[in-house]
Amino acid sequence: MVQIEADVAIVAAGASGLAASVAAAQLGLKVVTLEKSSTTGGAANMGMGPLGIESRLTRAKQFQPTQDQAFEVFMNYVHWQADGRLVREHLNKSGETISWLESLGVVFSEPASYFPGSFPTWHIVQPESGHPGPTAAATMLRIMTQRAKELGVKLMLQTPATRLVKDGNRITGVIAETQSGDEIQVNAKAVIVATGGFGDNPKMIKKHTGFDWGRDLHTFRIPGLEGDGMRMAWEAGAMSTPMRMELSFGVADPMALGLEWLPLFHQPHLMLNLQGERFINEAEGNDSFKGNAIALQKDRVCFFVFDETIKNEMKSYLDFINLVIQTPNVANIDEMIQKAVDSKYPHLFVANSAEDLAAQTGMDPVGLGTQLAEYNGFCEHGYDEVFIKPQRYLRPVKQAPYYALQLYPAGYGSLGGIKINYKTEVLDKEWSPIPGLYASGTDACNIYGDTYVFQLPGNTMGFAITTGRMAAEHAAAYIKSLG
Amino acid sequence: MIKLNIDGREIEATLGASVLTAALDAGIYIPHLCDHPDLRPAGICGLCVVEIDGVEGNPSSCESLAAEGMTVRTTTKPLLELRRAAMETMLADHPEECTTCTKYLNCELQSLKQYLGVSEHLSIERRNRHIPVDLSHPLFVFDFARCVKCMRCVRACNELRGAQVLKVVEDGEEKRVGIETGESWIEAGCRFCGACVEVCPTGAIMDKPELVQGKRRKEALVPCRANCPAEIDTARYVRFIGDGKYAESAAVIREKVPLPLVLGYVCVHPCEGSCRRALVNSPISLRNLKRFAVEHDTRHIWKEKARHEAPTGKRVAVVGSGPAGLTAAYYLAKLGHEVVVFEALPEPGGMLRYGIPEYRLPRAVIDAEIDEIRNAGVDIRTSRKIESLSVLIDDEEFDAVVVTTGAHKGSKLPIPGNNLRGVLDAVGFLRDVSLGTPGMIGNRVVVAGGGNVAFDCARVARRLGAEEVRIACLEPRDKMLASPEEIEEGIEEGIILHTSHGFKQVMGDDGQAVGLECLDVASFSVDDGKLKVEYVPGSEHVIPADTVIFAVGQRPEIPEDFDVELTARGLVEVDEYSLETSIEGVFAAGDVVSGTASVIQAIASARKTASAVDKFLGGKGNIEEKLAPESEWNPWIGKAGDFASEQRHEPCLHNPEERVTNFCLLDNGLDEENALAEAGRCLNCNLRLKITPVKFWGSY
């Protein structure tokens, strides 16, 4: 077996692994980074940017929150179902992480919030061409990759790590497989694991979260995020943490439907469950809340329902837009619907009466009739007695044809799995650090309790980058202590 | 060698190299997409533009020849602008997001998007093209909405393979790659080689996800080899047969197994089970081809390069002469150790000789292959049952022992009447037949059990003259464990099946079995490996029989004095890595470790053990041999008309009435014409691995 020597071996070059690689190299360590894919950056390439609190940019704009406010908001939101010390480290260091990224050459546009009531902590990357928008963060990952290479990091693409090497209770390296199928061993004083969770592993999703991917869950599946790092760490004795999906909501098979639908079903129109009943204030802006609520309904589905009048209104005006859905192009909504019908997209229903809608969707006809009558009454009186949806969003649903789009819990990927402490040291089942083993990013991100903290957007990518840096720093100190 | 200057660096390049290749070889990355290391430059994508002193405009570096003294710049501002514009042109026709694309993170387009810092906000108008995904191909998925018209696939199909299937098609105003509208992939003459998949930079042509997901690359792309426990290079021996080189083909097989012809007759062929051609019509007849190659090997070139190490002075005892024992002995002898095999029965071969019936595996085949093993220096001592290992180690001074005693103890179901006269167990029955001492066998035989062993017993019983032979088993017909061929051939030979039957008791009369009382199965399911059966109440009925044979599994019989640790299932426990048993210097392999498996698994397990034993004895543990000549396959597979519909060729079975009268072989194997035709059906999956992988920017 080919042997490679390093001070620190970093498993994966996603957001977190790249941060760890650059930071470790800056600290003078000899770094070998193993990456499964051909491209660095992992899921983060799809994102827009990380969180920063009291960053240079937010301070310049006098944007809230301060570090202290953020900590309180965070811990109240998660009901202290998280390691407060780790959260504090992550939040307090996040502003400096932004400066650090800037020092590498990353340019950020103005910090943004995600929905009304969330904080402008989202540091969206300014791409080299075009406006900041979806996938903008890819540029940041490229810059981080280039800096890593300039700093002498040995980056091995298409080389998935397969298991950790343990000598006594100490981690002393990692074994990986090359493109040709041969094994190599990296001998290192410390190993940092950051493989981005198990969002592409339906079996693990089922086992650890209970969701049945493709049936009652339609999260993104970033190819290759199969829980490898977690398995490796567990095999080496690491303690596991509760695991969750980072929930929001969406449609099944979004490509078949067409991405132009994304802005539509984020509008505050009716959402009905299989009983034909409402279950949420549809104007709730926190997508994770909506995801949670859908997951509580029968079969974990609901229908986004609008009528002909609302459809026509949407052509010229949408209530909700944000940075992800900033340039909605739904003027041609008729075409969009026609296309979905023609292509037999199975989760869009067009009905000429409420009864027909119930028959097609499987909603309870009596429940639906009662609900429409009640809701239309609220619209008339201008007050939603049940869920207090603001009056301006109350539009009656009574003009055929009726439209319904089936929605499911969806979202980004998994969260958590490897237990770390606030120094990113991996703990064993007795809560003692496993010497030489660190984990960061999604693999170790179980700080959100039961619901992703969308209130402070950029949180997961921010956690990934900041904990990656922390892991590098703590590993460097550990290596130094070995002499 | 010529010298040129790129971005201020003096570099060397070979004469005839393009500027792009020269730069990449020197570690200078120039973005490129349509260029591919194995294809002729095409100058389509416009990403690789550079500035060259003395050359007008912005030439494509893939199409410009490197020249002595040339000065090239690759990163000026105007170039970056040109690249972005070229990228936007491609992206304008491409779906806006990668979120559902399984190529993501292994996609050259996405990697270039990242490298060039191009976001999805284009400065030009997007065209929303709705091209449905083509799922009609048996192996690949064509999602031409993700096509960027780099033409790599078309070039690979025509330049590399000469298959002339993919082309540029004009669909109205639109030009696209693919096959003619309305034509099927089969009609188009697809050879299923996967070159297009391999070179496509985007998610436009991909392997069907179920064929690749969660699998290693080689396992996914050349599954026949990966699924052979001994990793015989299947595709390579098939290719040699196709070229008429039978000795070379046999040598390839010999590189991994010492019993190639035995396998050609009876291997359970997991390779065939995974053959990708099965998705086109039916798998390649790999086992029959193996038999053909070995039987037609007249030159035995494998002997020329066979390993023969100098004597080491170490002595190894092997207990049991089945395929595992013979294999371990063979490789250890070749490594220079003195090897003695002890066998309890009068002749060597284990289950090959005493389990598998002669009509499937002629004894002469076993004898010939064992002779070769003896020729390698193995001393086989038969009729020597070993009762204690310490005798071997302490008294006979062997340095290491390999236990390969198999699983020879037949089982009977624990039901009343199982001790009556006329009640037998399968392996006992078959052994007695092979020893030439079959006990009394009645006219009416019932075999209880639905696996291959049950069919062996039933078919042997027919050949011994039993007139009415039945097989009764728990499973419904479609879940029977026996292979479809066994079932079919058995039925041809007049065997009567009673599926979905449970067993209550053997009925007796005066100590002699007279029938098997059965129950109908109401429901049968296997849940998480656990069998769940429910019976129809009151459905008891008796199948009359004077001989009842239980074919319900067998287990090892390990003498007390061996003193090795056993698993809960009564198998010998070995360390996962060292393959050693609980006793130092004592190893084990084959069925005694795994329970009844197969000949090829026994061989594969013994190969690993031989290597481990050699290491234990101070060697390097290297048993690998290169016996066949090197071969560079011509990647030009050419055009073939009706390639996809060519049917599997199988040897012609003798007619059943004749078969049941004797123990002669069931068939004569493939003839030369059929063997060549069968080899020609191979999809050449391994050619794909010869295509140079593309290096992404992060690797420069």
Ligand SMILES: Cc1cc2nc3c(=O)[nH]c(=O)nc-3n(C[C@H](O)[C@H](O)[C@H](O)COP(=O)(O)OP(=O)(O)OC[C@H]3O[C@@H](n4cnc5c(N)ncnc54)[C@H](O)[C@@H]3O)c2cc1C
């Ligand atoms: C569409 C989308 C948009 C998003 N937008 C945002 C956003 O704007 N802001 C935000 O905060 N978060 C966002 N996220 C979440 C964010 O991308 C992740 O939280 C972040 O990428 C996690 O970083 P990571 O390093 O832990 O994992 P990743 O970035 O996913 O990296 C994991 C890496 O591990 C590699 N790997 C896996 N197995 C192995 C192995 N065995 N050996 C070697 N390498 C391996 C993978 O190939 C990958 O490169 C978004 C996610 C998605 C899907």
Ligand SMILES: Cc1cc2nc3c(=O)[nH]c(=O)nc-3n(C[C@H](O)[C@H](O)[C@H](O)COP(=O)(O)OP(=O)(O)OC[C@H]3O[C@@H](n4cnc5c(N)ncnc54)[C@H](O)[C@@H]3O)c2cc1C
């Ligand atoms: C009826 C039947 C049909 C089969 N058909 C097929 C088939 O078609 N294809 C296939 O691939 N597999 C088949 N198998 C399985 C296959 O035969 C076995 O998996 C394989 O032979 C195992 O090899 P082995 O060397 O581990 O053990 P065995 O072949 O069982 O050899 C063990 C040897 O050890 C000897 N021995 C045992 N104890 C002692 C002792 N104390 N001292 C000295 N010697 C001892 C035995 O006499 C025997 O010769 C079949 C099995 C059976 C029972």
Ligand code: SF4
């Ligand atoms: S082909 Fe490449 S760029 Fe296109 S969607 Fe797939 S991963 Fe993204």
Ligand code: SF4
């Ligand atoms: S299918 Fe792939 S290889 Fe063929 S032209 Fe399109 S992008 Fe290129």
Ligand code: FES
């Ligand atoms: S790589 Fe040269 S034009 Fe595409």
